[in-house]
Amino acid sequence: MPSSAYQDPTQDNAWDVRSISLPGRGELLLRESKGKADAPPLFLLHGLAATGLLNWRPALETLAQKYRVLVVDHRGHGRGIRTRAPFRLANCADDVAAVADELGIERFFAAGYSMGGPIAQLTWKRHRARVRGLILCATACRFSSKEQRLLSFAATPAMNAIGRIAPRRFIRRIARNWLSEAIENEETRAWVMSEVSSSDPVSIGQATAAIWRFDSRDWIAEVDVPTSVILTEHDNLVRPDIQRALADRIPGAQVFRIPGDHAVCVGEPELFVPALSEACASVVTRATRQD
Numbered sequence: 001m002p003s004s005a006y007q008d009p010t011q012d013n014a015w016d017v018r019s020i021s022l023p024g025r026g027e028l029l030l031r032e033s034k035g036k037a038d039a040p041p042l043f044l045l046h047g048l049a050a051t052g053l054l055n056w057r058p059a060l061e062t063l064a065q066k067y068r069v070l071v072v073d074h075r076g077h078g079r080g081i082r083t084r085a086p087f088r089l090a091n092c093a094d095d096v097a098a099v100a101d102e103l104g105i106e107r108f109f110a111a112g113y114s115m116g117g118p119i120a121q122l123t124w125k126r127h128r129a130r131v132r133g134l135i136l137c138a139t140a141c142r143f144s145s146k147e148q149r150l151l152s153f154a155a156t157p158a159m160n161a162i163g164r165i166a167p168r169r170f171i172r173r174i175a176r177n178w179l180s181e182a183i184e185n186e187e188t189r190a191w192v193m194s195e196v197s198s199s200d201p202v203s204i205g206q207a208t209a210a211i212w213r214f215d216s217r218d219w220i221a222e223v224d225v226p227t228s229v230i231l232t233e234h235d236n237l238v239r240p241d242i243q244r245a246l247a248d249r250i251p252g253a254q255v256f257r258i259p260g261d262h263a264v265c266v267g268e269p270e271l272f273v274p275a276l277s278e279a280c281a282s283v284v285t286r287a288t289r290q291d
Contacts, residue, residue, distance in 0.1 A: 010031045015064075017032075022095065023098075029072070031053070032068070032069070033068060035065070036068075039067050041067070041108035043070045044069060045072075045120050046113060047115045049204050050077065055266070058265070059265070059272065063277070075091060075203060087210055089210050093119050093125075093127070096110065097126070107129075108130065109133045109283060109287070110133075114139055115139075116137075121141070124223060133286070134227040136229050139246065140243055140245070141245065142215045142216070143212060143238065220250060221249050226290070227252070228253065228283050229279075230272075231258065232258050234260055235260075
């Protein structure tokens with residue numbers, strides 16, 4: 001791929017990139033498009049071990065034409081909040097609402113990819129008056145088998161102990177070495193490493209356990225805002241049938257199918273970006289009619 005494919009589209013005058021401090025929570029990096037002031041606010045919530053830019057980069061320019069796009073890194077990921085507290089998806093959801101508070105945004109839309117899906121769901125559950133609509137991509141209301149769920153409960157204390165004992169500089173070095181071996185293309189590797197080099201491997205391990213434990217089946221049918229579900233048909237990480245089960249449980253959810261795998265958001269933007277644009281437009285249109 002040409003080098004331009006890995007440039008940061010938020011490094012121009014159309015975007016505001018800055019650190020913001022959330023009282024009682026911590027500091028994170030926010031990328032915000034400088035579109036029309038009255039454009040619908042849209043939070044983009046990324047997946048496990050990624051960053052906001054790594055997950056959503058191909059779609060940012062397109063989305064910024066219609067929305068006030070807000071991109072954050074979740075706790076322990078990229079330039080997200082740093083804390084010794086164990087990773088919790090609910091805390092990430094509350095971080096989204098806290099960013100909205102800091103910016104004076106009363107109501108917003110939330111798009112979540114993979115792990116960002118549970119965070120978006122929890123943002124609605126915990127802050128119902130704030131969320132106008134959901135766009136859920138390559139995600140589910142329950143991810144794992146009973147055995148994996150039990151393993152995650154057993155693994156979490158060990159992960160916490162490692163985080164207290166091992167120097168994080170040492171853990172990060174191991175992760176960077178692994179990434180160097182896992183990605184062969186030098187240009188791709190350099191760009192990915194620049195994004196994830198600040199991530200905390202312990203937090204990502206805890207986030208993995210949190211995803212395994214996540215289960216919204218008891219309450220997801222209560223979702224009363226317009227919702228779009230982007231279903232990745234060739235997904236080996238989040239099976240299409242459990243993505244479909246999520247859509248079936250949400251009243252009135254519209255499904256947008258993509259013939260791609262779990263990495264379609266960055267690997268095949270020609271498939272993902274149009275579907276995402278259509279899914280977002282569907283939610284915003286329905287929400288406007290409700291208002």
